[in-house]
Amino acid sequence: MKPFNVVIIGCGNVGGGTAKIIYSTPQELKQKAGGREIKIKQIITPHPRAAAKKYGLPLSLFCSSKTGLSKTECGNFIEAALKNPDVDLVVETVGGDTNYIHALHKNILKSGKHLVTANKAILAKHGYDIFDYAKKENKSVGYEAAVCGAIPLIKVVQDSFTGDLISKITGIVNGTSNFILSRMAAEGASFEDSLKLAQKLGYAELNPAMDIEGTDAANKLKILIQLIYGLSAAEQVFPVKGITHLSKQDFMVAKSLNSTIKHIALAIKAGNKIYACVQPAVIPNTDYLYGVSGATNAVKLNARYSGEHLFVGQGAGSSETGSAVVSDIVFIAKHGYIKDLKNAVTHAVHKLADYNDYPASYLLVIKTTDKPGVIGSVGTAIGDVNVNIENIAQSIISGPDWYLPVEVSKCTAKSLDAAIALIKKRRPKLIKDYKYIPILK
């Protein structure tokens, strides 16, 4: 049987890990692909020598033995690879959501090659466009590595949850944020110190905005919503909050309630509405997600027939993400294609709704000074907007400030805004600051 020939564009973290696995385990992959050899035809990268050394790969696998290639030279190698009828599949691990990458994806499919990518940013922008294109060309797009690295979430949704209807997605999908929040929870460290440590240890990039502001998590959630509920990226506008506003005191408050705070990507199906958001949430210690610490990713899926599922694994890393890319390559080599990219588990027509209208339990934390009547004023205002209080705990004292934790029963964020407005109107000096965070129940 002719080998299944793979060209890898980009040889950084993911491309290098992918190449290393294919190069190191030829017999195993052949067996898993139903007897067909998986072969690296070529690796195209601007710095072949450095990449070969870093990932322990023979230079002969690369497009050139030069130290550095110009953009034009790389472009020519890509063009030649796409013209080569021997090439079956192209892996794109360059990253970014530029027009250049979008065009590259289309050209790969147009040239009759399957596409495998770990590029979440572009799939969260042009996913359906590229899936439509693949369908037209009768080719596959594998993107297992784009969502939560090594966790086999995409294939599980495409092929294992087919006998069920997913009603809720709750995920810790960004390892950088989770590392930082785990530090804040365990060590009582500040956000700034935890971020610095994450950068020092390589868990956060020098420009960590995509991670700590929630953009990366939002991209992954968009891809899952696209796959599970059939809403295109363009239809998906939902609230995205990062973790930069979280303080030591928030964790002290959460701890006093036997809980912690995690950065969560959430989508809830209620009727034909999908309520989605990315934001910090309070996680009680009875929830599996409570114990997911460090750079680990975890996703909980709730389904109508099979109940609650939890998937935990490594969301990043060279060989971890590489293993997910390779699993896509093997699947396509073995089965010929990944069927029905767009309609895998789309049920009926869904609409995205504003999460701020979704009735959730909330933890409201009011920074105040401890004067008589505070609890009364807060309690009255919350009652006046028809929200029930489950618990007002003792204030947490931190320096000169008092933090009053109020747990409220299911209500919308909008009604909490109304309660805050009432308190401010009635006692203008009571609230020095406030914050509300949904409680996962």
Added chain:
Amino acid sequence: MKPFNVVIIGCGNVGGGTAKIIYSTPQELKQKAGGREIKIKQIITPHPRAAAKKYGLPLSLFCSSKTGLSKTECGNFIEAALKNPDVDLVVETVGGDTNYIHALHKNILKSGKHLVTANKAILAKHGYDIFDYAKKENKSVGYEAAVCGAIPLIKVVQDSFTGDLISKITGIVNGTSNFILSRMAAEGASFEDSLKLAQKLGYAELNPAMDIEGTDAANKLKILIQLIYGLSAAEQVFPVKGITHLSKQDFMVAKSLNSTIKHIALAIKAGNKIYACVQPAVIPNTDYLYGVSGATNAVKLNARYSGEHLFVGQGAGSSETGSAVVSDIVFIAKHGYIKDLKNAVTHAVHKLADYNDYPASYLLVIKTTDKPGVIGSVGTAIGDVNVNIENIAQSIISGPDWYLPVEVSKCTAKSLDAAIALIKKRRPKLIKDYKYIPILK
């Protein structure tokens, strides 16, 4: 497109759940199967009326509208179904590892129908035989529901771990045992009382032997080893211990070490050897499996490239297990077949080794009377067999008895046997009873 016609044999817990999902979600399943309708052609069961009522199914789906059918009548309906060229797939949910079922599986495949089953007992006995048969007939065997119910473990191994090499399987795979042990841990209840409660609540059968003696867990482990390491059922002989010998005091000791005890199915790859066992193990509270309580199942997979994975979900239940059966049906309807049943992730040639030769950390619990010199005698004997002690904790006192917990570093069960023999020889009255349990680290 012609519908994908399914015959279901057996309409108990699993068959009923399967039929209900197919009957209730025709549009969703059609979409997931790439546009092909999944249709129940017939349900064959000895008690059609009772089953129709119990699972809310129209009697017209059944082979007969009678109250009761004889064995011969059922057999005739099965024979007719297998002869019907319109039938694409047969689901067997009768259960049991009899020759009758083995012959039925072969006849289904021989008649040119795909087979889907939740029958773990027979796959743990004749798995390879039936896979070989399927290959010869160019048909599929779907058995997602046979291992851990709704957890999509089989397909994950078949199609998602193809870019990796699994080095360790650690599973809580029997919900009945886990329910009983969770009660013992949380309530300090005895084994007998916890079993009675499990029976009362429907988590344990009246004859619970398969569950509490480890047979059911061993069957699931055999199927996983078959799939992952390519060892046929006949080659798999490994130690199987149940939970009936565990006492309140064992849980008191475990608790004093910030741990609990769970019933574990374990397979570890070391070189080309596979060390397997089913037995209780000590789980520290830092391990994800520590928090898996009640009837829930959980499996941890460690892999060379992608590190540690955890899968948690419902291991039993009518609609839960039914959803796994339906996912197999949809996969086959969509992809045409499940490829390479036998060689999915088989790497090289593996041999099963005796787990008692595997160096594990152990918790040794010695029931004794507190006399001076006990710790010295125990410590000396363990040192004399070249085993290191990590910790001898304070004795747990329960009634007139003292339980001395000794944590030892990695050693074989055989060397602990030798240490116990030494103590017994030197101080015949010191040990009133003893037990050692591997510690998962």
